[in-house]
Amino acid sequence: EPEVTQTPSHQVTQMGQEVILRCVPISNHLYFYWYRQILGQKVEFLVSFYNNEISEKSEIFDDQFSVERPDGSNFTLKIRSTKLEDSAMYFCASIALYEQFFGPGTRLTVL
Amino acid sequence: GQQLNQSPQSMFIQEGEDVSMNCTSSSIFNTWLWYKQDPGEGPVLLIALYKAGELTSNGRLTAQFGITRKDSFLNISASIPSDVGIYFCAGQLLTGKLIFGQGTTLQVKP
Numbered sequence: 329e330p331e332v333t334q335t336p337s338h339q340v341t342q343m344g345q346e347v348i349l350r351c352v353p354i355s356n357h358l359y360f361y362w363y364r365q366i367l368g369q370k371v372e373f374l375v376s377f378y379n380n381e382i383s384e385k386s387e388i389f390d391d392q393f394s395v396e397r398p399d400g401s402n403f404t405l406k407i408r409s410t411k412l413e414d415s416a417m418y419f420c421a422s423i424a425l426y427e428q429f430f431g432p433g434t435r436l437t438v439l
Numbered sequence: 440g441q442q443l444n445q446s447p448q449s450m451f452i453q454e455g456e457d458v459s460m461n462c463t464s465s466s467i468f469n470t471w472l473w474y475k476q477d478p479g480e481g482p483v484l485l486i487a488l489y490k491a492g493e494l495t496s497n498g499r500l501t502a503q504f505g506i507t508r509k510d511s512f513l514n515i516s517a518s519i520p521s522d523v524g525i526y527f528c529a530g531q532l533l534t535g536k537l538i539f540g541q542g543t544t545l546q547v548k549p
Contacts, residue, residue, distance in 0.1 A: 370539045370540065370542055371527065371537075371539040373538070383534060384536055421537075423535050426489060428484070428531070428537060431481050433479075433481045
């Protein structure tokens with residue numbers, strides 16, 4: 329069964345460093361999303377991406393964040409200068425029609 | 440902004456018991472989704488509901504999309520230990536964006 333994959337599973341970084349989180353959505357899906365989940369809290373929407381551009385972003389998704397689909401398969405989330413409060417699980421999701429499928433997540437720890 | 444209120448926050452039940460949890464919102468959603476999340480993993484889709492009033496089952500799980508499009512419930516019948524986890528409701532907007540509830544933590548005592 330097709331699935332969304334994410335790498336790395338865990339990323340530890342120093343505050344102020346740049347990180348890139350990678351996702352490979354399900355191949356025939358057209359809409360892509362990033363969500364964040366701070367430990368013990370609910371999943372929060374960050375950004376949606378369609379037709380090679382951002383279609384919607386939340387207030388969390390400030391100028392430090394960017395997304396890219398550099399080729400036909402990868403979908404990346406970049407945090408330019410990480411802050412302590414960026415520590416969270418980051419989930420990529422993709423959708424064909426209605427059902428949104430999530431990847432296993434990347435746990436980002438900012439020290 | 441849109442918010443979902445999910446209840447209860449947690450449940451501790453005996454194996455074999457039935458479980459019910461629900462979500463309400465002040466906003467209308469086009470689709471309601473129920474996910475389960477195990478520790479350290481991503482949410483896994485359990486049931487998707489597309490029409491107001493729709494009642495859908497998936498094995499021991501049953502979910503309904505409220506007539507007003509502002510609420511949904513999930514029932515789990517005859518719970519088993521592997522039902523343990525966090526259950527999230529999510530309302531989906533036309534853009535595909537999901538708004539999640541706060542989650543219901545389910546613990547099942549064998």
